[in-house]
Each structure stands twice: as structure tokens, then as C-alpha cells.
Amino acid sequence: MDELNAALQTWGQPYQLWIELSQLDAGLDAVFIHTNNPNDDNFPITDSILTEPTERLPDYLQTIEGLEQYEIRLSERITYDPFDDEPEEITDHMLVIERRGSRYPL
Numbered sequence: 001m002d003e004l005n006a007a008l009q010t011w012g013q014p015y016q017l018w019i020e021l022s023q024l025d026a027g028l029d030a031v032f033i034h035t036n037n038p039n040d041d042n043f044p045i046t047d048s049i050l051t052e053p054t055e056r057l058p059d060y061l062q063t064i065e066g067l068e069q070y071e072i073r074l075s076e077r078i079t080y081d082p083f084d085d086e087p088e089e090i091t092d093h094m095l096v097i098e099r100r101g102s103r104y105p106l
Contacts, residue, residue, distance in 0.1 A: 001031060005099060008033070016044050018098040018106060020075070025092065044104035050075055050096055061095075071100050 001019055008015050015035045022028035036043045050073040056062075057072065075094045080087040098106060 001097070001099070004031065004033065014043070014104060016098075016102070016104045016106065018096055021095040021097070023093045023095070024090070028092070028094070045106065047075060047096070047106045050106060053095070057095075069100055070097050071105075072097050 001017065005017055008017065013035060015033055017031070017033055019031050020029065034043065034045060053072060053074050061067065061072070073096050075096050077092045077094055079090050079092065081090055096106065
């Protein structure tokens with residue numbers, strides 16, 4: 001994320017940069033770069049449902065040097081298992097990570 005942020009600094013366009021980590025499915029983990037879109041007026045986006053984590057952060061995050069430079073919040077996502085005969089609601093808690101002091105915070 002730091003390398004992407006450094007590269008984007010020289011781009012000269014406004015952007016939002018964040019990471020999402022799923023607590024249930026690593027296949028949903030991603031780094032997002034959000035920019036202006038000429039077809040929609042959705043920049044910058046904000047997520048009013050982000051909350052502060054109430055539990056200890058996972059060990060793999062505790063070992064990151066400079067972790068205090070990042071804001072880590074939670075987003076609750078509700079999905080359904082498409083392979084279940086009777087679709088069951090699944091609640092995933094996504095860790096949303098962005099650099100503190102971002103020009104366009106979520």
C-alpha cells in the first residue's frame with residue numbers, strides 16, 4: 001500500500017487508497033484505488049457504517065512496523081452462500097485499512 005501511495009503521489013489526480021481484509025474469505029482481500037469516474041458522481045466515496053474494532057487486531061497485523069500510521073476500522077458485509085440448497089445469510093467482518101490523514105478518507 002505504501003508503494004502504491006508513493007507512485008500515486010506523482011500521478012497528479014485525486015484518489016482514495018485502502019485495503020480490505022475479510023475475516024472469513026481470503027479471496028475477498030484486496031487493495032482498492034478509487035478515482036473520479038466521468039460516468040458517475042461518486043468521488044470521494046465515504047462509508048458511514050465503518051466502526052472501530054472492539055476486539056484485538058489479528059496477530060499478522062500486530063507485527064507491522066508503523067501500524068499507528070494507519071486507521072483500521074470494521075465494515076460488516078452480509079452475503080449468501082450461493083452453493084447452499086437453502087441460501088444462508090453469512091456475516092463477514094472486513095478490516096478496512098487506510099493511511100491516517102488521507103486527503104479523501106472513507
